Amino acid sequence: xxxxxxxxEDRRRTFEALKASLSARGQLPSLPVEALVPSAIxxxxxxxxxxxxxxxxATLEGTTGRWSLAAGLVAxxxxxxxxxxxxDGSLYxxxxxxxxxxxxxxLVVPARKALAVVRAVDILLRSxxxxxxxxxxxxxxxxxxTRLAKLAHRSxxxxxxxxxxxxxxxxxxxxxxxxCALERVIVHGTHGLWGSIAGFELSIGVRKHKYMxxxxxxxxxVESLS
Numbered sequence: 001x002x003x004x005x006x007x008x009e010d011r012r013r014t015f016e017a018l019k020a021s022l023s024a025r026g027q028l029p030s031l032p033v034e035a036l037v038p039s040a041i042x043x044x045x046x047x048x049x050x051x052x053x054x055x056x057x058a059t060l061e062g063t064t065g066r067w068s069l070a071a072g073l074v075a076x077x078x079x080x081x082x083x084x085x086x087x088d089g090s091l092y093x094x095x096x097x098x099x100x101x102x103x104x105x106x107l108v109v110p111a112r113k114a115l116a117v118v119r120a121v122d123i124l125l126r127s128x129x130x131x132x133x134x135x136x137x138x139x140x141x142x143x144x145x146t147r148l149a150k151l152a153h154r155s156x157x158x159x160x161x162x163x164x165x166x167x168x169x170x171x172x173x174x175x176x177x178x179x180c181a182l183e184r185v186i187v188h189g190t191h192g193l194w195g196s197i198a199g200f201e202l203s204i205g206v207r208k209h210k211y212m213x214x215x216x217x218x219x220x221x222v223e224s225l226s
Contacts (some may be wrong), residue, residue, distance in 0.1 A: 037132060037158050040072030040099075043218040044204055048176075049211070054131065055153045056175030056210055057145070059166045065180035065202040066162050067092065069220065070134060071099035073160070078102040081131035084124045086111050088136040090162070114138045118148070125151035125159065137163030137170065149173040175210035183219065 036051035045051050052058055052073070060066040067090070074083050074096055084107040085091055097103055107130065111117045117135055124133050125148070133152075152159040161170060166177060183201040205217045 035156075037073060038076045039069065040076050041069075041204070041218065041220055044220075047206060047216045047218055048209070052158055052176060053210065054158045055156045057149045057152055057159045057161060057170075057173050058176040058178070059137075059161045059163050059170060059174050060178055060180065061163050061166055061207070062180035062202075063164055064182040065204075065220065067095060068099075068202070069178070069180060069204065070160065070162065071095050071101065073132065074106065074134075075100040077132045078105040081105075082107055082129055083132045084109060084130040084134070086117050086120055086133070086135040088112050088117075090136070114140065118144060121148060121159070122151065125155045125157055128155045128157070130157060132158050132160070134160045134162060137161050137166065139167070140169065142169045142172070145169050145173045149175075171208070174208060177206070177208040177214075179205045179207050180220075181205070 035054050036049075037054060038051040039045050039048070060069055074085075077083050078101050082105050083101075087108050087110050089112065091108065093103060093106075093108070096106060107124075109120050109124075111120050117138060118140065121133060121135050124130055148159060161174070163170065166174060171177065181203050183203050202220045203217050204220055206214050208214050
């Protein structure tokens with residue numbers, strides 16, 4: 001009995017040491033600047049350790065504000081690289097221009113069917129001509145998501161999936177999951193019967209991070225609806 005008790009105590013101590021070691025991994029490893037994609041939101045970049053890591057699949061989730069955040073990413077990336085967007089009909093190019101993106105460095109690929117989207121993303125990642133690729137969420141098999149994640153890693157590109165909500169397969173391969181939620185609508189001219197919507201405020205939460213513990217929220221004010 002004494003031997004069993006000692007073995008149990010050793011296992012408990014090993015488990016506690018392992019838990020403490022994992023808890024200590026709270027900081028993002030120091031990555032070179034070129035391995036990060038700034039979000040154009042200083043508070044979010046600080047939360048993420050400098051920006052979104054390249055070479056992973058990331059999701060922008062939520063029903064409001066995903067494209068506002070994406071537009072800022074595109075604007076920050078176009079000065080140093082081409083950006084590819086797989087458009088299923090939800091893209092609004094003027095919003096990219098308003099965010100400061102160089103539209104002549106944005107490659108828009110119209111694609112609505114899943115097979116066409118996957119083939120296009122596959123080609124773009126293998127070609128390594130774009131450091132940022134945006135695609136719509138699709139119902140794909142686990143093996144397909146895994147292949148795209150491996151291609152993103154090999155190419156060093158950031159593959160962003162625009163999803164209202166990430167499914168199990170996408171969540172499993174995603175190295176980063178950001179969720180956008182509407183906080184409040186900004187209204188001008190509220191005196192009397194009339195008013196105008198001037199924009200909205202979003203909260204952006206980190207649901208998963210490849211290099212650090214999830215959690216943390218920041219806010220973004222969008223001056224015009226998108």
